[in-house]
Amino acid sequence: MKHHPVLLFSLLASLHLSVSAQEPFTAQSRNAPSHESPLTDRLLDDRMARDWGLQPQEWARYQELMKGPLGIQSPNVDPLTALGIEARSDEERRRYAELQVQTEASRVEKLLAYQRAYDEAWQRLNPGMKRVNLLDDKPSTTAMRGSGRIAVFVKDGCEACGQIVQRLQTSGVEFDLYMVGSRKDDARIRDWAKRAQIDPARVRNGNITLNHDGGRWLSLGLPGDLPAVVHEVNGQWQRQP
Secondary structure, eight states, rough: OOOOOEEEEEEEHHHHHHHHHHHHHHHHHHHHHHHHHHHHHHHHHHHHHHHHHHHHHHHHHHHHHHTSSHHHHOTOOOOOHHHTTTOSSSOOOOOOHHHHHHHHHHHHHHHHHHHHHHHHHHHSSSSOOOOOOOOOOOHHHHHHOSSTTTTEEETTOOOHHHHHHHHHHHHHEEEEEEETTTOHHHHHHHHHHHHHTHHHHHHHHTTTEEEEEEEEHHTTTOOSSSSSSEEEEETEEEOOO
16 A cells, blocks of 8 residues: 655654653753752651651751751751750650650660660670770770779760769879870870870879770770770779779
């Protein structure tokens, strides 16, 4: 069967116009803003709120608070503490305090469970080996000096760390201070010591030593957060209450 030339040209032209008419719609679809990102953000926020035991509106309030003075003054504060500090009523304050106690109890339970697994693995893989010897790159200034010498582990941005160091210094006890997260930056430790008001004379005479942690705190495998005061008992490092 033969096609009429005029009819074939008309059909092709019609097809071309039809395709051309659809192109702007296709381009517009490609350039249209995607709604996937806001949806993903919302789902992430909902998950974070659930993880902390909060309602979505409470999580949104926490995010707003962190955009203000609180976020500048305490950039690493957790959601429950932030909401508790900025509570608008006694009821809110009690709610966030209870949530935080529950969260901390759960965290400690998990930490202790892992600690038991770590202890078992250490004994199985390294039977009879002492876990760590608290020595620095300069043994003359950092060796643990008998049963009367204690080690204090601190970290930057920890108000309680400065307080416990001050109490030890006031009591006159000798101790070796190890800064976790110092990244082997001597200036970082010196600045922290100044803020904690550590007596330079006691550092010079060796009553107090300032040292990089270098992974020692993790190697001790002791439970709990920093600050930590530890001492050696029968070859084992124990945390003081």
